[in-house]
Amino acid sequence: MPFQSEAKQAYSEDNLPEFTPMPWSLSDIRAAIPAHLHVRKTWKGLLYLARDLVLAAFAWQIALYIDPTFRSSYITHNLTPHIAEVLRWGAWLVYWWFQGLIFTGIWVIGHECGHGAFSASKRVCDVVGYITHTLLWTPYFSWQISHHRHHSNHASMERDEVYVPKTRSDLGIPNENEVEFDYEDYFGDTPIYTLLMLIRQQLLAFPAYLFFNVSGQKNYPKWTNHFDPKSVLFTRRQRDAVILSNIGIASMVWAVTEATRMWGASEVIKYYGIPWLLVTHWFIMITYLHHTDIELPHYRNGQWNFQRGAAATVDRNFLGWQGRFFLHDVAHFHVIHHFFPMMPFYNGAEATQHLKAFIGDHYRYSDKPAFRALWETYTNCQFVEDEGDILFYRDRKGQARVRPANQFRVQSSGSSLALRNSF
Structure with a gap:
């Protein structure tokens, strides 16, 4: 085809690394994890929550001194007003960064409660989870219900709740073996436009999912x-x-309205609004990178089962020590969480070592810097095929990085390869 580059012509799916789905049962995998790692300790969870609340209060208290300090006559006289203003906004950026991480850690505690991983007591979980999630504008019970369904059906094209890949037909892309076209016509956006769309995802994806089912199961009503x-x-x-849950969110509307009336919108935004916005950013970034990668499989029909879906996630070195400390290890050890959602987060590191030893290459980990991984994932993971029971993302050139093993492939009516259920 004259419109294809030599690199495209050289591409062959026969040369890609092969993937064979995981053969073990969930009980096999559970037996490889020491039983004591499943034990939930309420006192330990409460200590982590208390630590987060103290850190949030401490950061808030320090932030109260930012404007008075850098606007004082002593600072502006000795540093000049311009330098003092630059330092003032620099201090606010530091506050927003760390308070956003601290708030996200508190949100993670609520997430643990939603799974019943915070405490063996359902009442304790629901009280703590309802308060922490409501304070961060998440409808606790409503999201708990859909999130549980996500865990129960992860990586299933038909039943998963979020991060369901778009298919070739969803994007209106023709079969390249039947029609001559250039992928540039579909994915030829400028880097600036792509960056703006990525920023939109990071800031608005979670509210859009809650309100409009954006990125959710496409078979649901409008x-x-x-x-x-x-x-x-x-x-x-x-x-x-x-x-x-709605009553909780309504109470937050009232509380923020009253706070705005008493202290002004700018103060509420500086101390609370921007850190909360960063919670949505970190939460979306973490979950997006956990569930989206060009080498992760998705399944249709009989090829899917719970443990295969759980393994279709990736652990990441997310922000190094800051991710481990402020985010309670959830970004670093997410794969084990999908296998055993009720396992407390503080046992994730040790349990992951046992999981990795048992499932071997089916465990996935990436130490790629988080923001680089976000950009590459967003630009590479574009769509999956309409046919097949084991699917991998294709990039902006229509190319995959992994293919199912030969026993899961059959020749389609065209010249392209489709997949079949070999069981």
């Missing part, structure tokens, strides 16, 4: 959201919990 008790997301028995 107006599916987490605030409608009659939504397809919930059963009749869950409606009261959804209403209770």
Whole structure:
């Protein structure tokens, strides 16, 4: 084809690394993890929560001195007003960075509660989770319900709740073996435009998912959201919990409105609003990178099972020591969390070593810098094929990095290779 480059012509899926789905049962994997690592200690979870709250209060207290200090006559006289203003905004940036991480750690505690991993007591989990998530604008019970469904169906094209890949037909891309076209016509955006779309994802994806099911299961009705008790997301028995979640969010609307009236919008935004916005950024960045990678499989039909879906995640060295300390290891040890969601986060590191030893190459880890990984993942992971039961993302040139092993491949009606259920 004259429109294809030599590099494209040289590309052959036969030369890609092969993937064979994981053969073990969940009970096999559970047996490889020491039982004591599943034990939840309420006192330990409460100590981590207390630590986060103390850190948040400490950062807040320090921030109270930023404006008075850098606007004082002593500082402006000795450093000049211009330098003092630069330092003032620099101090605010430092506050926002660390307070955003601290707030995200508190959100993670709520997430642990939603899974029942914080305490063996459901009441303790629900009280702590409801308070922490409500304070950070997350409808606790509503999101808990859909998030549980995500864990139960992760990497299933038909049933997963979030980060469901778009298919070739979803994007209107023709079969390259049947129609001559250039992928540049579909993915030829400028880097600036791509960056703006990535920023939009990072800041708005979670509210958009809660309100409009963006990035969720495409088979749901158009107006599916987490605030409608009659939504397809919930059963009749869950409606009261959804209403209770809505009451929590409504109370936050009232509280922030009152705070704005008393102290002014700019103060509320500086001390609370921007750190909260960073929570949505970190949360989306963490979960997106956990569940999206060009080498991670997705499944259709009979090839999917719970443990294969759990293994279709990747652990990442997310912000180094800051990610481990402030985010409670959830970014570093997420794969084990998908296998055993009720395992407490503070046992994730040790449990991961046992998991890795048992499943071998089916365990995935990346030490790529987080922001570099975010950019490369966002630009590379574009779509999956409409055919096949084991799928891998394709990039902006329509190329994959991994292919299913030969026993999972059959020749389609065209010249391209499709996949089949070999079981």
